[in-house]
Amino acid sequence: MTGAFLDALTFQAGYNTTLVTLGSALLGANAGAIGTFVTLRRRALVADAISHATLPGLVIAFILMALMTGEGRFLPGLMVGAVATAALGAVVIDWLVRSTRLEEDVGTGAVLSVFFGAGVVLMTVVQAMETGGQAGLGSFLLGATAGMRYAEAVTIAVSALLAGVAIAALARRFTLVCFDPTFAATTGIDIRRADLSMIALLVAVVVIGLEVAGLVLVVALAIIPPAAARFWTDRVGRMVLIAAGIGAVAGLVGASISAAGPNLPTGPLIVLTAAAIFTVSLVFGSARGLVPLLGRRERPA
Amino acid sequence: MLAPAAEAARTSARPNPAMPLSVRGLTVAYGDLEVLRDVSVDTPPGSMTAIVGPNGAGKSTLLKAALDLVPRKAGEATFFGRRFAEVRRRVAFVPQRAAVDWDFPATAIDVVLMGLYADLGLFRLPGRRHRDRALAALERVGMADLAHRQIGRLSGGQQQRVFLARALVQDADLTLLDEPFAGVDAATERAIVAVLKTLNDGGRTVVAVHHDLSTVEAYFDRVVLLAGRVVAAGPTGAVFTEAALDETYGGRLTVRGERLPDAAAGR
Numbered sequence: 001m002t003g004a005f006l007d008a009l010t011f012q013a014g015y016n017t018t019l020v021t022l023g024s025a026l027l028g029a030n031a032g033a034i035g036t037f038v039t040l041r042r043r044a045l046v047a048d049a050i051s052h053a054t055l056p057g058l059v060i061a062f063i064l065m066a067l068m069t070g071e072g073r074f075l076p077g078l079m080v081g082a083v084a085t086a087a088l089g090a091v092v093i094d095w096l097v098r099s100t101r102l103e104e105d106v107g108t109g110a111v112l113s114v115f116f117g118a119g120v121v122l123m124t125v126v127q128a129m130e131t132g133g134q135a136g137l138g139s140f141l142l143g144a145t146a147g148m149r150y151a152e153a154v155t156i157a158v159s160a161l162l163a164g165v166a167i168a169a170l171a172r173r174f175t176l177v178c179f180d181p182t183f184a185a186t187t188g189i190d191i192r193r194a195d196l197s198m199i200a201l202l203v204a205v206v207v208i209g210l211e212v213a214g215l216v217l218v219v220a221l222a223i224i225p226p227a228a229a230r231f232w233t234d235r236v237g238r239m240v241l242i243a244a245g246i247g248a249v250a251g252l253v254g255a256s257i258s259a260a261g262p263n264l265p266t267g268p269l270i271v272l273t274a275a276a277i278f279t280v281s282l283v284f285g286s287a288r289g290l291v292p293l294l295g296r297r298e299r300p301a
Numbered sequence: 302m303l304a305p306a307a308e309a310a311r312t313s314a315r316p317n318p319a320m321p322l323s324v325r326g327l328t329v330a331y332g333d334l335e336v337l338r339d340v341s342v343d344t345p346p347g348s349m350t351a352i353v354g355p356n357g358a359g360k361s362t363l364l365k366a367a368l369d370l371v372p373r374k375a376g377e378a379t380f381f382g383r384r385f386a387e388v389r390r391r392v393a394f395v396p397q398r399a400a401v402d403w404d405f406p407a408t409a410i411d412v413v414l415m416g417l418y419a420d421l422g423l424f425r426l427p428g429r430r431h432r433d434r435a436l437a438a439l440e441r442v443g444m445a446d447l448a449h450r451q452i453g454r455l456s457g458g459q460q461q462r463v464f465l466a467r468a469l470v471q472d473a474d475l476t477l478l479d480e481p482f483a484g485v486d487a488a489t490e491r492a493i494v495a496v497l498k499t500l501n502d503g504g505r506t507v508v509a510v511h512h513d514l515s516t517v518e519a520y521f522d523r524v525v526l527l528a529g530r531v532v533a534a535g536p537t538g539a540v541f542t543e544a545a546l547d548e549t550y551g552g553r554l555t556v557r558g559e560r561l562p563d564a565a566a567g568r
Contacts, residue, residue: 175415176418178405179412179415180415183396185370186368186392186394187419188419234406234407235406235408235411236406236411
């Protein structure tokens with residue numbers, strides 16, 4: 001098992017596994033990068049709701065494709081469905097907060113549970129269907145790279161690369177909007193559009209990560225790496241890079257462990273790896289970690 | 302209701318293109334609540350104007366509405382005779398310090414560099430030239446030594462100076478400041494005033510929302526007394542009178558120059 005893990009980790013475990021671990025690392029990097037901005041903009045809960053809101057779209061797409069072609073598990077089609085309801089969820093949150101007196105956390109929590117509940121109900125429909133069965137969808141809940149197909153791994157890797165380029169292009173704009181939206185607006189940045197592109201990129205990363213990390217846990221990849229990165233730096237540019245690095249390592253290690261044994265769910269392993277890195281950062285992080293902070297306090301002022 | 306003739310005279314008054322900032326007939330409402338009503342203001346080139354008035358008088362709103370940050374119900378504002386969107390580069394804005402999260406992962410120089418983002422392309426990182434400009438701006442507010450400190454570990458006054466440096470680096474012809482002296486120490490207040498006077502001496506125009514009546518005459522050559530509408534506006538010597546202040550503050554002001562509870566609350 002250790003041998004299989006090391007093989008996967010060092011990209012020696014065959015072409016398909018290599019692509020999967022590489023895709024997971026790319027996904028982790030993107031999630032960490034966009035997650036930095038999302039958390040600095042205090043939208044972590046929105047991210048959680050959006051990832052849960054992918055479920056109904058995913059299942060509806062599966063049902064439609066199963067009815068039409070007899071094969072429900074076609075990743076691009078499933079991604080389109082997931083994006084559709086995730087976007088709908090984001091729009092509903094936005095509408096609730098703007099047009100009612102509900103606070104953002106309440107509206108967000110409502111959308112999260114209602115959309116996820118709808119998805120779970122729809123999944124029972126899939127179970128009752130004769131074609132396809134639910135087998136193809138279970139991996140999207142908690143993530144499973146073991147059964148991942150070659151074309152799926154390529155889709156994930158390519159879309160992760162594209163998302164990475166988009167995040168890099170918008171990073172400076174996001175920084176301004178996160179720190180000081182009023183000032184950002186006076187420099188000509190359309191705040192609403194910047195927020196929309198931030199959420200759109202988040203949706204993209206979440207959907208890319210559905211099969212790897214699972215929709216219940218993928219959001220952790222956008223929240224834990226930035227939180228860990230903050231312990232190492234006081235500068236947002238570096239925070240993005242460190243969070244991307246932590247996300248990449250978590251994706252790589254988690255997918256590699258998962259590849260080493262049968263029935264090891266990828267999502268939880270990735271998240272636990274990220275959590276381990278977070279714990280180390282919390283204690284030893286050079287900018288805000290507990291140990292360096294204690295050392296600083298002991299010094300005479 | 303205004304008489305038809307007066308109505309016509311008022312609406313025909315267009316913003317004055319010679320003014321760095323010219324506001325005409327500005328009305329702003331938050332929901333049903335009208336915060337500003339039919340406000341017209343001119344700030345002549347090279348002037349230093351204080352916007353003064355009680356809490357809720359719409360001082361910040363006046364700046365924000367002019368800068369397209371909050372929607373206008375009526376009226377218009379021009380900068381150097383143009384719409385704000387056309388001349389952004391000539392205008393710098395210093396928001397209220399309390400409006401941002403100072404725990405944000407950024408150092409003082411990072412914040413100042415944000416003033417130069419508009420000059421940078423999508424993927425280009427700030428170069429040596431930008432860093433030098435940012436450092437020079439920090440130097441002008443006496444903050445060069447703390448350029449690399451995280452902004453949350455600066456005092457309130459130091460944070461305000463960083464905000465001012467971010468505006469300085471934009472090298473604007475008109476600088477708008479929202480309560481630049483709120484919650485700062487005396488040394489910072491002196492430093493900020495000195496920088497603003499230097500700008501002013503160089504022919505630049507400065508407009509600041511100001512809370513402290515005792516320093517208006519020392520700092521500003523023009524004043525706008527605001528109470529949801531313009532009570533009086535013009536050269537400080539002519540406008541900053543007991544009667545006008547009385548009207549602005551609704552009679553709560555009795556002794557000229559004394560710091561009132563309202564005025565002190567902002568400090």
